[in-house]
Amino acid sequence: MTVGVGIIGAGSICPAYLENLVRFPDLTVPVIGDIRPTAAAALAAEFTIPESGGPGAVLSHPDVEIVLNLTTPAAHAEITAAALDAGKHVYSEKPIALDPRTSAELLATAERAGLRLGCAPDTVLGAGIRTALDLIQDGSIGIPLSGLSLFQSPGPECWHPNPEFLFQEGAGPLFDMGPYFLTTLVHVFGPVATVAATASVGRPVRTVGSGPRAGTTFDVDTATHISMLIQFLSGQHAQATFSFDSPLFRTDFVEITGTDATLALPDPNRFGGELLRLGRSDTPRWETIPLAGASVGRGIGVLDMARAIRAGEPHRASADIAHHVLETMSAAAESARTTSFVDVTSKAEPTVPLPAEWDPFARTL
Numbered sequence: 001m002t003v004g005v006g007i008i009g010a011g012s013i014c015p016a017y018l019e020n021l022v023r024f025p026d027l028t029v030p031v032i033g034d035i036r037p038t039a040a041a042a043l044a045a046e047f048t049i050p051e052s053g054g055p056g057a058v059l060s061h062p063d064v065e066i067v068l069n070l071t072t073p074a075a076h077a078e079i080t081a082a083a084l085d086a087g088k089h090v091y092s093e094k095p096i097a098l099d100p101r102t103s104a105e106l107l108a109t110a111e112r113a114g115l116r117l118g119c120a121p122d123t124v125l126g127a128g129i130r131t132a133l134d135l136i137q138d139g140s141i142g143i144p145l146s147g148l149s150l151f152q153s154p155g156p157e158c159w160h161p162n163p164e165f166l167f168q169e170g171a172g173p174l175f176d177m178g179p180y181f182l183t184t185l186v187h188v189f190g191p192v193a194t195v196a197a198t199a200s201v202g203r204p205v206r207t208v209g210s211g212p213r214a215g216t217t218f219d220v221d222t223a224t225h226i227s228m229l230i231q232f233l234s235g236q237h238a239q240a241t242f243s244f245d246s247p248l249f250r251t252d253f254v255e256i257t258g259t260d261a262t263l264a265l266p267d268p269n270r271f272g273g274e275l276l277r278l279g280r281s282d283t284p285r286w287e288t289i290p291l292a293g294a295s296v297g298r299g300i301g302v303l304d305m306a307r308a309i310r311a312g313e314p315h316r317a318s319a320d321i322a323h324h325v326l327e328t329m330s331a332a333a334e335s336a337r338t339t340s341f342v343d344v345t346s347k348a349e350p351t352v353p354l355p356a357e358w359d360p361f362a363r364t365l
Contacts, residue, residue, distance in 0.1 A: 002028045002365055003306035006058035006088075008079055009070030010034035010043050012160065013093065013298075017068065018047045020299035025363035026306055033058040055079065059086040065309070066091055066116075068302055073170035077102045080117070084109050089116035089309065091302045094179040096322040098170040100330050100346070103323045110319065116308070118315050119322030121180050122301025124187055126271025127293035130353040132256070132263055133187055135289065140277065141258030144188060147230075147238030149181040149268075150253035155224065155244035161211025164218045172222035173242035174199075174329050180268040181240055181254060182230075182325045187350040188256055189232040192328045194343045199223035199336035202245030228332050233347070271295040292356035303360055310365050316351040324348035 005027050007014060014032075021029050031051040034040040044052035051057060058064055059082060067083035069076060069092040077097040083090045084106070096119045097103040110117035123129065136144055151173060157163040166176055186192065202224050208216045225243040232238070252267030260280060266273025272295035276286040294300055301317030308315035324346045331342040 002026055003065050003309065004028050004030050004061075004063040005066045005068050005302060005306070006030060006061050006064035007032040007068045007070060008034065008055045008058050008083075009072075009093075010036065010039040011070060011072070014043060014070050016298045017070065017302070018043065020297050020360070021302065022047050022049075024299065024303050024360055026365045027303060028063070030063040031058050031061045055082070059083060059088065065089060066302065066306060069093060072165045073098065073175065074165065074168065077106060080106055081109065084113055084115055084117070087113070087115070089305065091118040091305055091317070092120070094120045094322060095170060095175050095326050095329070096319060097326065100323065100327040103319070103326050107319050107323055116305055116315060117319040118301060118305045118317045119319050120301060120317065121183055121268070122298065122304070122317045123180055123268055123271055124183050125294070125300050125304065125316055125354050127291040127295040128266030128271060128273045128275060129184055129187070129268060130293045130356070131289060131291045132265045132275055133353050134292070135263065135277070136188060136256065136258070140261065141256065141263055142260030144256055144258045145236060146257050147185050147188060147236075148253070148255045148257070149185065149238065149240045150250055151177045151181060151241070152243045152246035152248050152250040154247055154249075155206060157206045158209040161208065161213060163206070163208060167206060167218070167220045167222060167224070169222055172224060173244045174223065174226045174332060177242050177269070178240070178329050179322070179325050181242070182328055183321060184254060184265065184268040185230065185238050185240070186321060186325065186348070189236045189238065190234050190350060191232065191324060191347050192230055192344045193233045194231045194341050195328060195331045195335055196229045196341045197226055197332040197335040199226040199333070201225075223333070223336065226332060226336060230328070271297055271300075293354060294358055294360055296360050300354075300360055304354065307364060314351070316354065318348070318351055320348040321351065
């Protein structure tokens with residue numbers, strides 16, 4: 001029997017999910033809701049979803065087993081808590097909450113209720129990252145020693161028509177883009193032990209650059225550039241920089257250095273891309289590695305959760321990892337404020353990658 005997925009949040013990320021969810025044979029999307037019911041109705045008409053309305057229309061719908069929480073970061077915890085209270089499994093966009101205490105409470109609530117709680121990013125399940133993880137596990141680069149990740153852009157106000165929420169608490173480049181990179185690093189090296197960071201605000205006032213509100217200015221309420229030093233429990237380490245202050249777009253830089261080779265990973269915000277390996281030799285040359293696995297796009301984490309519910313198995317885009325990454329980001333923000341190393345106390349372990357032959361378009365339920 002298919003699994004019904006109800007969506008709350010009809011914003012800019014929603015179509016990227018819907019393009020896939022409505023095509024996966026194991027899922028149905030009976031309803032979409034938003035605090036702006038007209039926005040939900042527009043997407044319902046575009047993607048042939050039977051019902052729409054406010055958030056309550058999703059929470060009370062009898063055919064909804066999983067609530068897909070696509071609201072803004074400040075609303076993630078409230079909507080997730082309401083969905084759990086309504087007896088629904090939840091898959092949330094990142095971050096899972098604005099602070100680790102709240103996310104820990106959500107995990108405890110889900111466990112008490114016997115409900116699933118998952119969280120983006122599911123890009124780590126895509127062909128690009130999963131192939132890299134296979135290579136690392138198989139010893140293709142020797143012993144992994146260190147990681148280097150970098151995200152630079154001028155900021156989302158240059159393309160997003162309503163970008164203010166991306167410059168408030170729970171967003172900024174650390175909380176908005178950090179989950180993609182940090183989730184990847186945790187899957188490579190395991191849980192984080194401690195972090196140190198510095199942060200700054202490059203421009204305290206930003207200007208909306210597109211859409212009907214172009215030219216409108218707004219205040220920045222969070223750091224727009226942060227640099228991190230990360231120490232893992234394994235003893236390995238990584239550096240990470242996330243910035244909305246750079247004229248240069250550099251959004252796909254993740255390198256893992258091992259004793260025998262270096263891997264240049266695809267963009268962790270995408271599901272495919274180019275995977276390169278540079279081995280030790282007298283004439284260094286990057287080798288392109290073929291990818292194996294699903295690269296269809298957003299929503300495969302929701303589908304994996306649905307199949308896992310039916311099979312009684314763990315789902316892969318786990319709330320445990322999302323909580324650990326959130327605690328890591330919060331520790332980085334605290335470190336930047338206090339100019340000290342900050343420990344991370346949670347100990348989430350990487351999940352098992354999807355099999356290379358996993359097919360999102362197969363009917364399995």
